[in-house]
Amino acid sequence: MTKAGFQTRAVHGGEKPDPATGASAPNLAMSTTFALDEPAGFSINDFEGELPYIYTRWGNPTVRMLEAKLAALEEAQDCVAFASGMAATTALLLTALDAGDHLVISDVNYPGTAEFARGALTERGVVVTPVDTSDLAAVAAALRPETKMIWAETPANPILRLADVHAIAALAKRHGTLLAVDSTFATPAALRPIELGADFVVHSLTKYIGGHGDALGGAVLGATEALEPLRTRALVHLGGVLSPFNAWLIARGAATLPIRMKAHEQGALKVAAFLEAHPAVPRVNYPGLKSHPQHALAARQMDNFSGMLSFQAVGGEGLARRMAKELRTIHFAVSLGHHRSLIYWIATDAMMESSYRLTGEALGRYREFAGDGLFRLSVGLEDSEDICEDLDRVLGGKPGA
Ligand SMILES: Cc1ncc(COP(=O)(O)O)c(C=O)c1O
Known part of the structure; x- marks a missing residue:
């Protein structure tokens, strides 16, 4: 085979x-x-x-x-x-x-x-x-x-x-x-x-x-x-x-992994571009974006940029609490790679405590990507317009709009 x-x-x-x-x-x-x-x-x-x-x-x-x-x-x-x-x-x-x-x-x-x-x-x-x-x-x-x-x-x-x-x-x-x-x-x-x-x-x-x-x-x-x-x-x-x-x-x-990954990538490229242009989002980490520090390696090594991205956003943990209550399309939940979009908040201090407790330069390098914390978003197979609309509503601070 x-x-x-x-x-x-x-x-x-x-x-x-x-x-x-x-x-x-x-x-x-x-x-x-x-x-x-x-x-x-x-x-x-x-x-x-x-x-x-x-x-x-x-x-x-x-x-x-x-x-x-x-x-x-x-x-x-x-x-x-x-x-x-x-x-x-x-x-x-x-x-x-x-x-x-x-x-x-x-x-x-x-x-x-x-x-x-x-x-x-x-x-x-x-x-x-x-x-x-x-x-x-x-x-x-x-x-x-x-x-x-x-x-x-x-x-x-x-x-x-x-x-x-x-x-x-x-x-x-x-x-x-x-x-x-x-x-x-x-x-x-x-x-x-x-x-x-x-x-x-x-x-x-x-x-x-x-x-x-x-x-x-x-x-x-x-x-x-x-x-x-x-x-x-x-x-x-x-x-x-x-x-x-x-x-x-x-x-x-x-059996459907190849076609799902194409759709995940297509959706993630659109959502990543939307987030990158959003005033409440200072940084987006997505290998498919030209701004990713290793975009050239991603383009060379990967046949698909996948559907995973993470981003920093104004509001941090408070925003995470609001997302959990107010998101409609995206589930505020751990895990990733599903047909449903999933988002989760990962605070840097908590991440350090449960992983390698990085300090000094190594912690500095982590913070370049993550700041005090980031949202990890697994872009699902919904219409990307609906995912962006869901994010825009919570990022824009218009609860219930
Ligand atoms: C990169 C990576 N490896 C391994 C695991 C562990 O997998 P499982 O939850 O199936 O035990 C996870 C879970 O999130 C993961 O993200």
């Missing part, structure tokens, strides 16, 4: 008509266990290579169908799906890193990832160095002989700062270090980190790939051999497996 076009792979990847019934849509196999025609052992350690279906925590046909679709989209050899993006993230970090290993990680990323890296991973003896991954020299300077992995998130949540995946991958190769990229904001419609030299791609499937806000999921993609510890130790022993029902919903969403 990897030779077919991206849209064709999204529709057909991992799927085939049911050989017994001819059903064209994928079956949903909710069974937790599978009838065997001979004894097969009861420990994952009894098996090597491709596993037969035995127990859904070890593998399930509907989850496998989704994994094959995602691998086709990312042009990865293989994929392991998990119960959430965080389950995928922690599975990769816990299986790849042991006490004494060094992790260089983006100093701005999804706060759950940051909290885990600074908390449980550090307590486990992994040495964690947060670094500005938009600065290649800073990444190079942070590397040590014991650096086992570099972790980038691009575009980074919530400031939309980018990392040059090709350049970091080349650096990682020279240093003999693994590179993992959380590509949730980009999706394979915009960025395929493995093509650019990354070893692992991580996704929260809860966002664009599922696309409808009704199923949590996560995935790690990479080479089959490199994913082996994830399929066995992480999936079977840590047990954060994706429900087959969620896999089925997410696969249905993934």
